[in-house]
Amino acid sequence: MTVTSVVDTGSSTPTPAESPRFWHRLFSRKLALACFAFLALIATVAIIAPIVLPDISGQLAGDLLAARQGPTGAHLLGTDSLGRDVLERLLVGTRITLIGVGEALATALLLGVPIGLAAGYVGGWTDRVVGWLADLTFSMPAIIIILVVLSVFPQNTAAAMITLGVIVAPGLMRVVRSATLPVREELYVAAARVSGLSRSYIIFRHILPRIAGPIIVQASLLAAVALLAQTGLAFLGLLTPLPAPSWGGMIGDGIQNIMLQPWLIWPPGIITALTILALALLGDVVRDASAEGWAAAPSRRKKHRATAEKPLADSGALLSIENLTVVFDMPGGPVPVLDDVTLSVGPGETVGLVGESGCGKTITAMAVLGLLPGTGRIEAGRISFGGQDLTALSDKELERVRGSQIGLISQEPMISLNPVFRVGWQLAQAVRTHHPELTRRQAKQRVIELLHLVQLPDPTQVARRYPHELSGGMAQRVAIARALAGDPKLLIADEPTTALDVTVQAEILDLLRELQLIGNMAILLVTHDWGVVTDLCDRAVVMYAGQVVEQAEISPIVHQPRHPYTEALLAANPHNSEPGEALPTIVGAVPKPGQWPTGCHFHPRCPYRRADCMESPIPLEIPAPGHETRCIHHDRLR
Numbered sequence: 001m002t003v004t005s006v007v008d009t010g011s012s013t014p015t016p017a018e019s020p021r022f023w024h025r026l027f028s029r030k031l032a033l034a035c036f037a038f039l040a041l042i043a044t045v046a047i048i049a050p051i052v053l054p055d056i057s058g059q060l061a062g063d064l065l066a067a068r069q070g071p072t073g074a075h076l077l078g079t080d081s082l083g084r085d086v087l088e089r090l091l092v093g094t095r096i097t098l099i100g101v102g103e104a105l106a107t108a109l110l111l112g113v114p115i116g117l118a119a120g121y122v123g124g125w126t127d128r129v130v131g132w133l134a135d136l137t138f139s140m141p142a143i144i145i146i147l148v149v150l151s152v153f154p155q156n157t158a159a160a161m162i163t164l165g166v167i168v169a170p171g172l173m174r175v176v177r178s179a180t181l182p183v184r185e186e187l188y189v190a191a192a193r194v195s196g197l198s199r200s201y202i203i204f205r206h207i208l209p210r211i212a213g214p215i216i217v218q219a220s221l222l223a224a225v226a227l228l229a230q231t232g233l234a235f236l237g238l239l240t241p242l243p244a245p246s247w248g249g250m251i252g253d254g255i256q257n258i259m260l261q262p263w264l265i266w267p268p269g270i271i272t273a274l275t276i277l278a279l280a281l282l283g284d285v286v287r288d289a290s291a292e293g294w295a296a297a298p299s300r301r302k303k304h305r306a307t308a309e310k311p312l313a314d315s316g317a318l319l320s321i322e323n324l325t326v327v328f329d330m331p332g333g334p335v336p337v338l339d340d341v342t343l344s345v346g347p348g349e350t351v352g353l354v355g356e357s358g359c360g361k362t363i364t365a366m367a368v369l370g371l372l373p374g375t376g377r378i379e380a381g382r383i384s385f386g387g388q389d390l391t392a393l394s395d396k397e398l399e400r401v402r403g404s405q406i407g408l409i410s411q412e413p414m415i416s417l418n419p420v421f422r423v424g425w426q427l428a429q430a431v432r433t434h435h436p437e438l439t440r441r442q443a444k445q446r447v448i449e450l451l452h453l454v455q456l457p458d459p460t461q462v463a464r465r466y467p468h469e470l471s472g473g474m475a476q477r478v479a480i481a482r483a484l485a486g487d488p489k490l491l492i493a494d495e496p497t498t499a500l501d502v503t504v505q506a507e508i509l510d511l512l513r514e515l516q517l518i519g520n521m522a523i524l525l526v527t528h529d530w531g532v533v534t535d536l537c538d539r540a541v542v543m544y545a546g547q548v549v550e551q552a553e554i555s556p557i558v559h560q561p562r563h564p565y566t567e568a569l570l571a572a573n574p575h576n577s578e579p580g581e582a583l584p585t586i587v588g589a590v591p592k593p594g595q596w597p598t599g600c601h602f603h604p605r606c607p608y609r610r611a612d613c614m615e616s617p618i619p620l621e622i623p624a625p626g627h628e629t630r631c632i633h634h635d636r637l638r
């Protein structure tokens, strides 16, 4: 099997993708069309007017006998204090005005967007340092800085507007950073990271398009602010050396002559106000259109770094997790969610990770991928994959392992696919990441092969669809295809069938079984369904309240469980009950991290408990070869 890998990551609430695309939504609003049309007209004037009227910007005086006239047939918008045509000056002044706005805006965007993206995506020290610098800039008096710059570069519009751009950039940077934070945690971004895409690629191809809405909103508001500032400075005579016209300069001329000809202030005043209004309204409609399109997916993933220098024992296992402890940093201190977890997966082996909700199955899987959510971090233990300690790898090294050697599929494939790109495009990215030697055409061909491999009918047609045009089962097949794009040696499947209906569940399980046979790929299958475990797995690892409580091959664990929790889980398995019979349940609930009882974590719910179960941590025992249990009374089990 020649394929690449991609991944989906854990689960979370459903997201968006059903709504039409952003630009379509935007342009279906009449207000957006009106604003765009108006701004396009202004931009056209800025380009054409100085070409059509080349003499106006150097015109010192017009018809002095006809100075300060109101609108007439000869001068539609009247004449200024030196008898020059107001309409001509207004048209030609548009370019100077817009160039000033463009300089401020470009500076703010060039500084604010990349720095905001970096602060939001990379986090940590980068974020803190950027935050401090932003605070520093906020504390500086903007107008005084601009006046100082203008005293050094008199009447230099570019210098003033670039300075303005630098001053407003931290505000934009803050917005970009805040918009990046939730997107960074979304499944499709985690999936992109797992599939080995580089950081800069993810930032610019996956995150930037997603936060384009807030950036456009801010840009339009900043343009309005820049126009206002530029008009104000020109009005004060601090910009644009005379006689070149600008809207602000014309307002200044109007104010000086307000007693003699009040009309003069209206043409530049109205055009400035209308432009500011159009920019502000455009910001509003863009915000509405983008808010409609994106139902934010709640955050899940975050990477961690861990240490551990010791060489690993070569156990022959493909994946070996040893004494892993994961904590979440909470306001009251670190709270452990995994405690001394040890398990392994051999090459080509399928291991089921079983347990009730909240036992730590997904966190274990995410720790392997280096994608712990929130404040999660590895406090102790090692994770060895193919002989290398994943916890000691740098982010870059880990990126190479993810996707190409370890693939992931989750229970909600839809939200691990980027809703704005076609399926084929996303798969091609994964293929080319892992097989850079392939041409675009070969990658496309590979995508079709992958879609064939996961038994999707009409792969060419599926490749052209957007994720929201797929059914749940199809999306899961696409996610599997993407996970296979790097020929992973290990596939982590986090409840891959939970969100699917029963028939589709069976099909996906069959598919996984077939793929495993073709590629000799190991699978770590996170599930709470014993039916799936017995059907697909070679071994089962049972987790309870952050610990592995039992592990063994399927037959012994199912027929002779050695831990009361496994026994209770098997008894509660709906596959074993007769129709019409009440389902047996396990009384009580899994204790939350931070509330684990002393001694055996299961003792409050255990029918076999004795005083010694509550005294001290329970070690793993080996009642039979290849069978481990964390129960000191396992010989009393029925």
Ligand SMILES: Nc1ncnc2c1ncn2[C@@H]1O[C@H](COP(=O)(O)OP(=O)(O)OP(=O)(O)O)[C@@H](O)[C@H]1O
Residues within 6 Å of the ligand: 300, 328, 337, 355, 356, 357, 358, 359, 360, 361, 362, 363, 364, 373, 374, 375, 376, 592, 593
């Ligand atoms: N970002 C987080 N911050 C704090 N605690 C978390 C976070 N994510 C998970 N946890 C906690 O870690 C524990 C283990 O969660 P995990 O998702 O691994 O459970 P699970 O066994 O996979 O359950 P499920 O089947 O519901 O996914 C839970 O108690 C959960 O509350």
